[in-house]
Amino acid sequence: MKTLKQYVGRIVSLHPATFREVAKRYRRSGEALENLFLVAEVSEGMRKLICYGASLRIAVDVSDVVLV
Numbered sequence: 831m832k833t834l835k836q837y838v839g840r841i842v843s844l845h846p847a848t849f850r851e852v853a854k855r856y857r858r859s860g861e862a863l864e865n866l867f868l869v870a871e872v873s874e875g876m877r878k879l880i881c882y883g884a885s886l887r888i889a890v891d892v893s894d895v896v897l898v
Contacts, residue, residue, distance in 0.1 A: 834872040834892060837879055842867055842895040856886055866898065 843865045844852065856863045867881035867888070878889040 834874070834877065834879065837869040837892065837895070837897070838872060840869050841898045842869055842879070842881065843898055844890065845894055845896065848890065848894040852886075852888060861885070867895075869895075 843849070844867070849865045853863050861884065863884060863886065867883040869879050869881050871880045872878070873880055873889060876889065877891070879892060879895060881888050881890060881895075
């Protein structure tokens, strides 16, 4: 099984359904969003990846991402 820490510093994209949900919330800001995110850290307690893209910070499950 892969450890979450190996994702830190890597570029990921979200699965289409997850990206649609994130984009739907983000569109309200009026900015464009690309499906590429940098994994900046791991929230061990929640087992989530903390990702940044444009001016957005999201916490997602490892099963919601694909390494690019």
